[in-house]
Amino acid sequence: MPDRVYLDWNATTPLRHEAREAMTSAWDLVGNPSSVHAEGRQARRFVENARQAVAGAIGALPRNVIFTSGGTEANALALSPGLRAASGRAAERLLVSAIEHASVLAGGRFGRDSIGTVGVTRSGVIDLDRLAAAVQPGPPALVSLMLANNETGAVQPVAQAAEIVHAAGGILHVDAIQAFGKIPFNLKSLGVDLITLSAHKIGGPKGVGAVILADGVQGVAPLLRGGGQELGHRAGTENVAAIAGFGAAVEAISGDLDSNTNTCRLAALQNRLENGLRQTPDVVIFADKVTRLPNTTLFTVPGLKAETAVIGFDLAGIAVSSGSACSSGKVQRSYVLDAMGFGAEFASGAVRLSMGWSTTDADIDRCLEAWRKLAGTLLNTEGRNTA
Template sequence: MSSRVYLDWNATTPLRREAREAMSAAWDVCGNPSSVHAEGRKARRLVENARLGIAGAVGAVPRNVVFTSGGTEANALTLAPGLWRGSGRPVERLVVSAVEHPSVLSGGRFAAEAIARVGVGNSGLIDLVQLRAALSSGPPALVSVMLANNETGALQPVKEVAEIVHAAGSLLHVDAIQALGKINFDINMLGADLVTLSGHKIGGPKGVGALVLAEGLSGLEPLLRGGGQEKGRRAGTENIAGIAGFGAAAEAAISALVADAAHLEGLRDRLESGLRETSGMMVFSDGVPRLPNTTLFTVPGLKAETAVIGFDLEGIAVSSGSACSSGKVQPSHVLNAMGFNAGVAQGAVRLSLGWSTTSEDIGRCLEAWRRLKGTLLKGCKRNTA
């Protein structure tokens, strides 16, 4: 039996060799990073080396990297009133794009009445006119806009967003969890005040993430209080092995970024060319800049749940979109926000590639689709946006 093909890299990635080796070494370190003896100092070095690696990956200052249990916690830590920069006023409300990850759409510690959503066009990009209007009156806001969408791969115009946000005296949070290691960016280039990251999206372990702060930001209130770890911004003994793996994965991902991006874009384009041989094929956000590894597609009448099962039986792991809904296949809130009806949204299938994806993997996927599509589309009626 041939090996399986994994095309769900936006959900999670295999552990990189560098991360595995860093974690293996960390497991033998018995010290607590808060202890002053030799064992504690050795543990602290592992944490600080990883902090240096994460900071370097996003152009930040190491002391401004706060380790968390993952991307969701990093987002929750970020989304709170009271942040400010310099002589500015603290933010009192939250403005989010309608295609954010559920951990951002939930609003964190902001009251429901203090949260506003800004719409997107059918390409998935934020409506800048709506954003300006949302910020034109009222107190300063924290604006949250993801850099790369986890379902469509669409890249938001974050630099333009930052200019609008800062002109209004507000702050910008960028969820860069899907972008890290796939496209080149840094916190200063984006104009972001806060950036959130996750280890398992770049070949690091699950259960570790980070919030990265720009210089001069004040007012961050911890979610967890206790021993004062992470400069009082996130209490609890650090996950040394996870943090070490995250740092090693970040350094490996950045060092291979240019070559990997070119490789993946070529494979993605071949994949989409093959898929488009099917009449009525639609690739979402294909007219705007996207991640080089992501394809979200549908065909009139396709049911995502059936398609995902069909691919799985063919030995190919794909997704119906986000993998953060307890394994349930649900209509995409992203596609709904983009203006597509439930029939289209329920038929969206996501294929996401990674550094070990091969040309043979793409060939097997296309062969599987050609076998499956007759059954999957038989007797289906056309759905429209």
């Protein structure tokens, strides 16, 4: 069987060898990182080195990095009623964009009657006028806005949103899980109050993430209570090996982000892919008129069924998805496309192709070859120009 082509990097990435090596070393440690003896201090060193790496990558202070079991827990922890900046009032309500990850749409610990939704444009970016109207009346709001959408790849106007939110006395949380490692950013340039990250989107292990606070942000109430781990923000013995792998993955991507080489390479692959897809009549590439992640393409053709297409690609040896990877293997209609104003014909047929550091021109060409065959079969387009 020929090697498969993996084009589902937004769901999860392969484990980087640097992360694997760090985890292997950590697994050999016997000490509890909260113990004061030499073995404990050795384990603690792995955790704190990773904390330093994560903080440094986005311009934060290490003391403001809280490790969690992943992105979902990180988002739930971040969405805390009572969260406030140093000079501000505590947030009493939550506003989320309509295209947020399911863990944000769930609202964290806010009651349903204190959660509002802000709409997006047909291009898949938050409507800043609607945001301004939503934050102005009423008590201070915690606003949650992802940096880049996991389905369309659309990069959100976070810096502009931060100005709007802060002018109204609110606080801004940014889910940067999908953007981290693909585009450069930091706390200062975005002007946000707290950010959430996940390791397995950048070549780290599954099951570890982080909340990172801007200096002075207060009021993050622990989800897990008990011991004083994570500076009192999350009880429970730290997963030393996973955290070490997270830190190693962060260090591995830092060079690529500084040089911009991987971003440019991915953008070239994205152009190659989308130029090929556009040879199919009536193809729609979502959010193609706005800035997107250089690795992400969400597309469809009227009449296409996402589940059938995903299976067809899989049988051809190519791993793709229909969007978010949070439904236990189910192919569901895209609520993101619903929020963008697309009907069921589009929202039920979207296929996501996402690339990473090992994707090659040959991978893209093989994907396009498989798509041409699928389009001819699934869309009854034999005789149409799908070459």
